[in-house]
Amino acid sequence: MAKINFGGVVEEVVTREEFPLAKAREVLKNETIAVIGYGVQGPGQSLNMRDNGFNVIVGQRKPSKSWDHAVQDGFKEGENLFEIEEALRRGTIICYLLSDAGQIALWPTVSKHLTEGKTLYFSHGFGITYKEQTGIIPPKNIDVILVAPKGSGTSLRRLFLDGQGLNSSFAVFQNASGKAREKAVAMGIGVGSGYLFETDFKKEVYSDLTGERGTLMGAIQGIFEAQYNILRKRGHTPSEAFNETVEELTQSLMPLVAENGMDWMYANCSTTAQRGALDWRHKFRDAVAPVFEELYESVATGKEAERTIKLNSQPDYRVKLDQELKELRESEMWQAGLKVRELRPKK
Template sequence: MKTISIDGHEEHIVERSDWPMEKVRETLKDETVAVIGYGVQGRGQSLNMKDNGIKVIIGLREGGHSWKLAQEDGWVPGETLLPIPEAVQKGTIIQYLLSDAGQKDAWPVVKENLNEGDALYFSHGFSVVFKDQTGVVPPENVDVILVAPKGSGTTVRRLFLEGRGINSSYAVFQDFTGRASDRTQAMGIAVGS
């Protein structure tokens, strides 16, 4: 990891050489990543993780457009494609990748099904930062982490398929387990950074 100073602010740069795929897989070996939402980021990040050998399940509303698209991409209903409450219950890292409005609407169901020690993962911080408007207030007994690719999920996937990666910002908002930083950095590489 490198540290650089930008206008007096320290920035930590994590490179793939810091997190070879073997280390990523070892860090995430006991995790199940539940991707909630299959829009542009959800689709790209989940397929990249699947291709990287990470255990991934998808949580969606049954029968919707995204459900059908996920099936076309090889996710299997009842196994790797589940209703949102079941996916959250089974996951240990919950990628909350719905739209802002979707995150607000689904939050009561997601919160109710989180387990102590889970990681709640975002790719942007709107819902948590503007909690007064969204109602998204994570419980104290979970990690809250962020990996924000600097491009659309389509670009994340395309660059991954080309054998390249994309720059991402990452942050730990809440570290309940003491493992939030490692989980965040491993996830950053796993999704295609």
Template sequence: MALIDFGGVKEEVVTRKEFPMSRARKVLKGETIAVIGYGVQGPAQALNMKDNGFNVIIGQSKKYPKDWDRARKDGWVPGKTLFTIEEACERGTIIEMLVSDAAQRAIWPVVEERLAPGKALYFSHGFSIAYSKQTGVVPPKDVDVIMVAPKGSGTSLRRNFLSGAGINSSFAVEQDATGRARERCMALGIAVGSGYLFPTTFKKEVFSDLTGERGILMGALAGVMEAQYDVLRRHGHSPSEAFNETVEELTESLIRLVAENGMDWMYANCSATAQRGALDWLPKFKKAVKPVFAELYKRVASGEETKRVLQSCGKADYQKQLGKELKAMADSEMWRAGKATRALRPKEPAKKNIGVAKGTVGRASN
């Protein structure tokens, strides 16, 4: 493992240099990796592993024909590489639980019955294990229990894999029955296309993940955007102007600079007026929202958020209800303005040598 300084704290990580693909193939030689669920993470992880030369099969319920048909369109063959959940669990030596958290509780009896000694039970989220009292997911003692959690959506994982970039993932070993759990886990992390791997626990992963999703990554992000858009509209700004100043400039310009070189570099490459205002208002926003994040983390740690997920997502009509909520978002003025804005983005081919072109390097932050 490599020792990296993260803001003054030394942490161990696993890169492709320490654990190359050749080693991953050696560790997983003879294994049959059964990816259970072809919804959000399943397709990306399965296709990435398949493209990397690993023996992968899919377990998908025919109750969800869209996911079954999607798997077929992606090249998985019924009876050869595409099976029911029951048969995939029978065939697999590594069972990857990539259905939703609520669905994991529902199918657990089917999976548990087929966990022969020496198999590995793999997760990409600590939810079912960390909250086992609510989910009922308690693996037998004679199987490995491991996790690789990509820090991004399945779509991003697949896109980054195809571009050669990869997405960083956390990994954890909850139970080592074979003495090979850690190697199996790291090999799978490399196999799915991780940029690098950093260690965690099932509990820490789910606490940070649920906080992040409800917070800055999704819930807080959308909430803050809507709040600013509403204020601008109430003061007479047009939908186009309000959307551009709230969303478009962030997603098409500023956040890309942060991704490249950090927040200070983004600030350094904005106007002096923008810099001064942002630095002045940063502590005000931090003070305003920190109590909300503290409340959120408390609810995650107590299991209240888990209870909400299982009660809501476990309902038979959940997908229908979700569709209504997402449609309401899409039909709002703000996101209809966004659709019009995206349609106006130029579609010209990229300029050659853009990475070294004059005017693209930016100003140093110090």
């Protein structure tokens, strides 16, 4: 593992240079990797592993939209596409990539096929960490590992096709074979990770739930709404409010941050913008810090897991979700965003 200094804190990470694809293939050459679920992470991970030369099969309900999606992606029924129980029977590494609620519902079926010597693979620590609530308790005679790409399956696939990689965490929960860690790293390379950093199942789910509810999705949308609404209230047009709130951030500034960091982005903005950003960042940090404390505590105590399981397991969950997303989509801010995106110059 490579030792990297992260601002004074030294971490060990795994890169493609020290653990190349050829080594990953060698580690997993006798494995049949069965991907159960073809929704958010399933397509990206399956296709990347298939393109990287691994023996991948997909298990999915038939008929379903996800089955049809797998067929469109080139998986063939009876060859590398099977109904779920058949894929579970054939697989030696079971990639459990259903939603958290889906994992709970299917667990009685999956657990029957977790015979000695198999490996159970997750991309999220939820089911294991909150096992008292999920009932997901694997047998002791199998390996249980995790590789969690830091982004959506769509991004994982897109970056792979561009010759890049999405960074991932990896972890080992059970090491029955003595080779679980090596398998986890090999899987991480196989799915197209940029580099891999080690964690454990609990830390992965705590950071993931905090991030999703925080800066990655929940907090950023809340901040967008607050600023957009203030600008509209003070007489600015929808176009101006959206451009100053979202469009400039996503299209201009965040790419600069991604390239070289926040200080570099500041250095490439006007002196007026620099001064204001440096002055006001402390106010925003101090204002939201108590909210993040509350959020992390809710994650750590299992309250977020309890709410997620309760609501996502209801039979009308999809209907309610679609309504919430419809309200978001049809809000003035995101309708303005739709128009702004249409006005972007075409490539």
